[in-house]
Amino acid sequence: MQFMTPEQYQFIKKQAKKILNTYTTSKDQKVIQAIQALVQEEIDSKLTFSEIDQQLVLQPIFHIQSKDQLEKFLTDIKQYVEPFIQPTEAQLKKLFPKDKKLKLPKLEAFDWQETSYLSWFDPGTNRKYIVYREDGALKGVRGTFSNSAKVGICTVCNQHAKVGLLLVSKKGADLGTYTKRGNYICEDSESCNGALSDLEKFTNFVNNLM
Numbered sequence: 430m431q432f433m434t435p436e437q438y439q440f441i442k443k444q445a446k447k448i449l450n451t452y453t454t455s456k457d458q459k460v461i462q463a464i465q466a467l468v469q470e471e472i473d474s475k476l477t478f479s480e481i482d483q484q485l486v487l488q489p490i491f492h493i494q495s496k497d498q499l500e501k502f503l504t505d506i507k508q509y510v511e512p513f514i515q516p517t518e519a520q521l522k523k524l525f526p527k528d529k530k531l532k533l534p535k536l537e538a539f540d541w542q543e544t545s546y547l548s549w550f551d552p553g554t555n556r557k558y559i560v561y562r563e564d565g566a567l568k569g570v571r572g573t574f575s576n577s578a579k580v581g582i583c584t585v586c587n588q589h590a591k592v593g594l595l596l597v598s599k600k601g602a603d604l605g606t607y608t609k610r611g612n613y614i615c616e617d618s619e620s621c622n623g624a625l626s627d628l629e630k631f632t633n634f635v636n637n638l639m
């Protein structure tokens with residue numbers, strides 16, 4: 430019974446850290462209870478439970494008082510995350526037919542339960558690839574990516590991190606014309622996925638590129 434998406438798992442992670450942080454910084458029962466109630470509310474607004482068992486799985490979150498407990502909790506609930514279905518190399522190649530010498534990432538290196546979108550960078554061409562699913566269909570977009578060595582806000586996950594400029598060309602209304610869209614996004618897409626707890630931001634981002 431996998432009832433969480435990777436994005437929801439990242440969201441739960443954030444909530445769990447909030448609880449741990451509260452126990453670490455406060456001894457006041459009232460404060461602790463207030464944060465517990467807030468976290469409960471946040472979870473209820475983000476996840477839909479079809480069975481009581483699913484809610485029970487998450488109950489230990491309210492008593493996380495140490496880093497070890499946090500780690501254990503996150504490991505325990507990971508089995509309930511529906512992973513991003515690993516695409517095949519053939520599927521990926523089909524997404525980018527113009528890139529004859531498409532360099533693919535090592536797919537076995539990804540943690541699919543923590544992946545909301547798949548991304549990799551080809552240093553040979555300076556292209557960054559982004560692959561995701563929308564209504565079950567695999568989609569891809571790519572652009573040139575320049576590492577800015579700057580810290581900024583990522584358009585996808587909204588975290589403060591090392592970002593680079595992704596430039597995506599889009600066919601214009603007139604034949605042979607192109608427009609370019611630029612966005613600052615995380616250089617490290619694994620960390621970006623880790624911070625992505627609101628998939629709507631990602632969806633808005635890719636839809637703006639199309």
Ligand SMILES: [Zn+2]
Nearest residue numbers: 583586615621
């Ligand atoms: Zn990001």
